[in-house]
Amino acid sequence: MLSQIKSSGLLGVNGVIVTVEIDISRGLPSYSLVGLPDTGIKESKDRVFSAIKNNGFKYPMERITINLAPADLKKEGPAFDLAIALGILNASDQLTWDQSDNYLVVGELSLSGEIRCVTGVLPMILAAKEAGIQNILIPYNNRYEAAVVQGVDVFPLRDLNEAIALIKGELIIAPFKVDLNRLLTQKIDSYGIDFSDIRGQDQAKRALEIAAAGSHNVLMTGAPGSGKTMLAKGFPSILPDLTLDEALEITKIHSISGLLKNNAIINQRPFRSPHHTISKAALVGGGRIPKPGEVSLAHLGVLFLDELPEFQKSALEVLRQPMEDQEVSISRVNAALTFPACFTLISSMNPCPCGFLSDPSHECICTPQQIKNYQGKISGPLMDRLDIFVEVPNTTYDELQTKPKGETSQVIKKRVDAARGRQNERYRDLDIFYNAQLTPRLMERFCTLGTAEQKLMEKVYTKMNLSARGYHRILKLSRTIADLDNAENINVSHLAEAIQYRGMPKLT
Template identity: 50%
Template sequence: MLSRVYCASTIGVDARLIEVEVNRTGGMPKYFLVGLPDRAVSESSDRIEAALENSNASFPGGRITVNLAPADLPKEGSAFDLPIAVTLLHVSGQIKTEGLSDTLVLGELALDGKLRAVKGVLPMAVQAREKGIGHMIVPAANGPEAAVVDGVQVYAFDHLKQVMGWLRNRDSHDPLDVDVEAMFRRNDDHEILDFSDVRGQENVKRALEVGAAGGHNIIMVGPPGSGKTMMARRLPAILPPLTLDEALETTKIHSVAGLLPSGEALVTARPFRSPHHTVSDVALVGGGSIPMPGEISMAHNGVLFLDELPEFKRSALEVMRQPLEDGSVSISRARMSVSYPSRIMLVASMNPSPTGDWYDPGDPAGASPSQMQRYLSKISGPLLDRIDLHIEVQKVSYDELSSKSRGESSAQIRSRVVQAREVQNQRFIGIEGVYCNAQMNTKMARKICKLDDAGAQMLKKAITSLGLSARAYDRILKVSRTIADLERSESIQSNHIAEAIQYRSLDREGWLG
């Protein structure tokens, strides 16, 4: 007798349907599992046998062949336990049910028959909907995550016994329903770090507002204690809220990595990732023998904060150049190639010198020229070219620190950022993959960011005197377009160009002084 049921396996942040086929014939008891299973899948038979025995069922006798199709695709993880168990029950006549062809089944089995959560359920649910599969059986812990996807009825269970009961009687259990809008409202209710806590630094706040409005990469240079980290951690509070599509994209990555917080069905707040400077190249951009997303992908649609940038290994920083430019990370292995999205806002901070203060070649207690060279050599010109805003952060004065007046709140700044993003959303309607000014390619930037004569002359003078690269030229155009959007100006004026040029301080000769 032959039985089939659908499962799924993740490849990158997408999923692919897997047919679990079980054939049972007479003869000596033997069990064969084929279809390129990994170690976790190969060990499933022992878990399934114990789970069946502890669920008032039995492991069928005879010659059993389990095929995971397509046979040339590697199968990884423990999500195949439950679909294999269901097909074994079906071929042995312990359950009699129709409609398995319209059901996607996944879950890991404990020895006592309980269902354990698995990774990547959200992309699997999306794939089920695209393939027209109307029902999903998942562990209870994965239920809300799968139910976020419209068009698929999700049934979440705690134990194999419950699954068997539902297969015998489809009316015994109601599909799971979740309120996506309530998930977003709960995020809005959370207490977040606020910019009103920051004393002084009005010029830095303005630059961060420009960066948030256009999705631009930022580097802050200033001595310790000037508030660089404090302001960076408050940046997500002024970014626009995630749309549902962005939330689904972000949740897919966290789901595949197995890092979706317990009890959370959807990532509704923009991610903020801050890896330590000892992070490896693979941990930062992704990879490994079994490819997994790195920090740059975990921060997709959010902020990746690199504190003390020169302390990171130069090799780790250099591998970020392509993902920053393309918005995705491609990882190739002998058996597969996967791609993870990495559309992030990079925020970096650094001290102006190894000693922490601004570089003074005449100060005997300061850093020597050779020390400065070693300190800065880890940050390459091409990497700086990919950072739109260079911000000098000065120490906060006593008067500013002791002042009782509070600055603008994050909500006030965020309202202006959201208005600027709405202008950009209208501008980029129909252009796939472009949601803000920072994501424009060179051709789009030259077409959209047209300058008047005064602005063109000002930019020409800056490019000539500073010796800026073509990439830096495009960055200035994009930033000036964002500044104009914040002021609701249809055209880019000379004052917008002047402010954008001001944010290229690391391109100026003698910026350390």
């Protein structure tokens, strides 16, 4: 007898509906699994066998053929265990399930029949909703993540017997629901650093405010202990709140990476700070079956690279394409996948290996060649993709002891929200959301310069020997500064401030 059960796999950050087809026919006992399964799925044979036997059912000693359709899509992981077990019971007449077409079944089975949680449940359920599937059978520990999707009925299950009782109508389980508005607004202070905690560094704070308002990339330079890392860690506290669509998009990426833990939804912008020993594949994504890297985990949030020259040069160079295109494309024999990577890059570096080249109170012990090699680890093309360069000097004793606290993150955030609101209104009919995403054609429309501004820009372009990309980034930065100033047009003061942030501090 033939049985068909709907389940789901993953393709990049999206779920894909997979039909688990089970045919049981007469012949010598055998178990054949086709449809490009990986090792984790092939091992389901033993898990399913023990789960069926240990829950009081009979495992059919006949010829069992299982196909995972579509057959040309590579499948991985144990999420098909429950669907295979229910399909075998249905095909062997131990279970009658006439409404299986309107159910999605996802879950890993233990040998005792317990249903264990799996990764990637959120994109799977979003795919089921898009396919018109109303009822979802999922592991009990995935219930909060699954219930985030509105418009479907989610039934969390603890074991195989509970699933069978629900299908037979012997057990009534109410669909699991969550208060999505409460989940979005219920936040904890996971950042820990408020801008008011940082004494001095007014110029660096202003630069980060501009970066937050327009999603611009930043490089901070300064001696060790000057506050670069603290400024970076406080940066997420001035970013705008997430919308529901943004929260779901971030949660999907964390779900397939197995990083959700007990969270139903990610309701704060991610802050990723990988160690400088990270590999290229871990930074941008990869693997035999590609998985998201740090740039995708930082999607719609912050990627902080501390001590930038300490990273492998090959790892830094692969950042160039994601920074430009805001996505990562990875091609493998089995699939070509695209992961989102719309992040704000905040980076920091010392001016030299010892860190004291630009510090008037310490003597640098590095040779000119060491300094040249150290700074040369960051290539010109990567530098050209950064918008703001800011020097972070050491804080004086008087600033630490007598200077009053500066503005809180909430005060700065209000200005950032207002600037982002102006950008959202300006670009409401376009497929962009903030100034850093402006294309050259859109800059002709939204970043027009007056006569005085054009003269200033012409002098700066020649004197600073700018590239076309550098010129465009100054215009985008000027547009953001104007938005913070609630100005309709870019004037000379906006342009002048953008130019000073664009100039890389002289380190030698």
